[in-house]
Amino acid sequence: MMDEEAYSSSSDGKILPLPDAFVEFLNENGLDPSIYIACDSTPRYIRLKPGFEAHIEEIEAEIKCKLESLCWLPNFYFLPHDIRIASSKVYQEGKIYGIDAASGAAVYALDISSGDHVLDLCAAPGAKLCMIADLLGSSGSVTGVDIAQHRLAACRTMLQKYALGDRCRLFVADGTTFSLLPLRVCLDSKSCEQTESLLEGKSLVYKEWTSRRPWKERKRASKVRENGASNSQTQDPELIFYGRDSGVVGMSKNEVCQDITNYEVSKHGYDKVLVDAECTHDGSIRHIQKFEQWGWETLHRRVLDAERTDDLTTLQLQLLTNGFRLLKVGGTLVYSTCSLTVAQNEGVVEKFLSQNGSAELLEIDSAKTWPCKSGRIPRTLRFDPSTSCTSGLFVAKFMKLAI
Numbered sequence: 001m002m003d004e005e006a007y008s009s010s011s012d013g014k015i016l017p018l019p020d021a022f023v024e025f026l027n028e029n030g031l032d033p034s035i036y037i038a039c040d041s042t043p044r045y046i047r048l049k050p051g052f053e054a055h056i057e058e059i060e061a062e063i064k065c066k067l068e069s070l071c072w073l074p075n076f077y078f079l080p081h082d083i084r085i086a087s088s089k090v091y092q093e094g095k096i097y098g099i100d101a102a103s104g105a106a107v108y109a110l111d112i113s114s115g116d117h118v119l120d121l122c123a124a125p126g127a128k129l130c131m132i133a134d135l136l137g138s139s140g141s142v143t144g145v146d147i148a149q150h151r152l153a154a155c156r157t158m159l160q161k162y163a164l165g166d167r168c169r170l171f172v173a174d175g176t177t178f179s180l181l182p183l184r185v186c187l188d189s190k191s192c193e194q195t196e197s198l199l200e201g202k203s204l205v206y207k208e209w210t211s212r213r214p215w216k217e218r219k220r221a222s223k224v225r226e227n228g229a230s231n232s233q234t235q236d237p238e239l240i241f242y243g244r245d246s247g248v249v250g251m252s253k254n255e256v257c258q259d260i261t262n263y264e265v266s267k268h269g270y271d272k273v274l275v276d277a278e279c280t281h282d283g284s285i286r287h288i289q290k291f292e293q294w295g296w297e298t299l300h301r302r303v304l305d306a307e308r309t310d311d312l313t314t315l316q317l318q319l320l321t322n323g324f325r326l327l328k329v330g331g332t333l334v335y336s337t338c339s340l341t342v343a344q345n346e347g348v349v350e351k352f353l354s355q356n357g358s359a360e361l362l363e364i365d366s367a368k369t370w371p372c373k374s375g376r377i378p379r380t381l382r383f384d385p386s387t388s389c390t391s392g393l394f395v396a397k398f399m400k401l402a403i
């Protein structure tokens with residue numbers, strides 16, 4: 001339980017289970033602290049893996065509760081607070097997984113079609129990446145990038161658990177400088193049967209991925225990581241996973257990691273990019289609640305510190321700019337954060353638009369039936385617990401125009 005002194009009152013006199021410093025942070029950022037009152041009643045959600053619709057009764061029997069579907073998002077169900085799914089067979093087999101409905105909406109905003117090549121620039125731990133891979137079906141590809149190796153390793157585990165990795169590649173890399181194209185050209189022209197051979201010039205080709213990598217290869221990767229730790233700007237992307245249909249199998253390292261020109265990007269860049277950027281997580285009620293265990297004193301350093309917020313907005317703009325650079329002309333990008341502050345959302349969007357003449361802010365068509373509010377810039381969206389019965393999320397969508 002929280003300390004008595006950790007309670008604070010909102011402008012309408014309601015008692016909030018939040019420390020004064022956090023309420024002050026919300027007030028400074030123009031956020032209504034009372035949205036956090038709904039935190040205890042905000043539902044949890046699960047997504048049913050497509051193809052398992054006929055198994056719903058079996059799933060209900062196993063988790064011992066009736067599942068109510070969410071009317072505005074396909075395959076999403078409410079999960080009562082007292083139901084635990086982690087030890088259930090259906091969860092362990094990957095038929096259901098926990099993901100907030102607002103996160104699901106950000107992925108739907110991408111409007112993924114079969115055959116798309118998708119880049120997820122801040123992919124770990126991977127709930128959105130799994131959903132992207134799910135929506136992609138049996139063509140196209142998804143490339144996940146994250147700077148945190150251990151978090152991306154968790155994402156790899158999740159992809160394997162849900163059997164969604166066939167068309168995925170995962171790179172440990174800095175999303176602000178990541179510069180690899182999708183392997184669309186190669187996917188069209190190469191067959192996986194060339195895997196066992198060596199290419200001319202003795203360049204090694206990637207064989208089918210296995211978790212049991214040869215000792216020499218693991219040593220090389222850890223050396224690269226060590227060197228990179230002292231000079232993260234020049235670190236090469238490290239491929240930590242690729243599926244059998246990701247286009248990597250049968251390719252040489254040089255082919256996978258080749259340099260690109262702007263002309264190539266405009267034609268062969270990604271069809272869709274998700275930049276679910278690092279942020280202060282202040283919109284994620286469950287994240288804020290964790291400070292009860294971590295100690296409210298750490299909230300200042302992790303969320304409220306103005307210097308950290310300035311660094312974050314710079315990082316967010318760089319991630320958005322680089323994600324947009326890797327988009328082909330006519331492609332679309334979704335920028336999202338689980339912060340509700342203006343600086344990390346509309347502030348970043350405004351700066352980005354002023355620096356990128358080929359970016360157009362798009363209306364998100366599917367959002368017409370979503371229970372969310374418009375952001376301070378028209379066409380942007382805000383989810384929050386009291387409006388949407390979800391965690392807080394900001395979503396903006398852009399298209400790359402030919403100029």
Ligand SMILES: C[S@@+](CC[C@H](N)C(=O)[O-])C[C@H]1O[C@@H](n2cnc3c(N)ncnc32)[C@H](O)[C@@H]1O
Binds near residue numbers: 126127176338
């Ligand atoms: C909000 S989380 C992403 C959540 C993820 N999209 C999901 O659905 O599970 C932000 C992620 O950005 C990553 N990150 C932070 N700085 C980065 C950078 N410069 N390049 C790539 N990823 C970065 C963090 O490691 C973190 O995993």
